Amino acid sequence: MQAHQIIQLPKINDPRGNLSFFQNQDQIPFDIKRTYWIYDVPGGEVRGGHAFKTQQEFIICLSGSMDVVLHDGKEEFRYTLKRSYYGLYVPPMIWRSMDNFSTNALALIVSDSLFTEGDYIRDFQTYQHLVQQVN
Ligand code: TYD
Numbered sequence: 001m002q003a004h005q006i007i008q009l010p011k012i013n014d015p016r017g018n019l020s021f022f023q024n025q026d027q028i029p030f031d032i033k034r035t036y037w038i039y040d041v042p043g044g045e046v047r048g049g050h051a052f053k054t055q056q057e058f059i060i061c062l063s064g065s066m067d068v069v070l071h072d073g074k075e076e077f078r079y080t081l082k083r084s085y086y087g088l089y090v091p092p093m094i095w096r097s098m099d100n101f102s103t104n105a106l107a108l109i110v111s112d113s114l115f116t117e118g119d120y121i122r123d124f125q126t127y128q129h130l131v132q133q134v135n
Contacts, residue, residue: 064105073131
């Protein structure tokens, strides 16, 4: 499993408008099973606040800007996403939240799993306890 990291996506510059893409296993290290997006976030709101036991995700801010805050149980990492040709790979067992959304921010998230509530860890203390057992 790879560490959390920013992945730069291809950018086809074109005077008619630019184009970026990713596809299974070429730009991201998993096959996509689910796509969802977050939008219409009121100013100052925070999304997320959980970790996944097994699920991997890749987060792109298609429009506007936002911060993804990761915590590995010891340290916090803040990634600002503001270009649609960069995405953040998030492996399993990382606590993540999203804040600092700009007006009209649009976040696209692809996952290697179907939605499974049982894969969520929604309590930070429980997460810290579990992540210490894994490491
Ligand atoms: P959640 O993942 O907790 O949102 P966030 O991490 O952005 O705060 O999901 C919010 C609600 O939406 C929760 O009730 C579960 C539901 N949901 C689905 O039904 N399918 C999905 O693919 C996702 C991501 C969420």
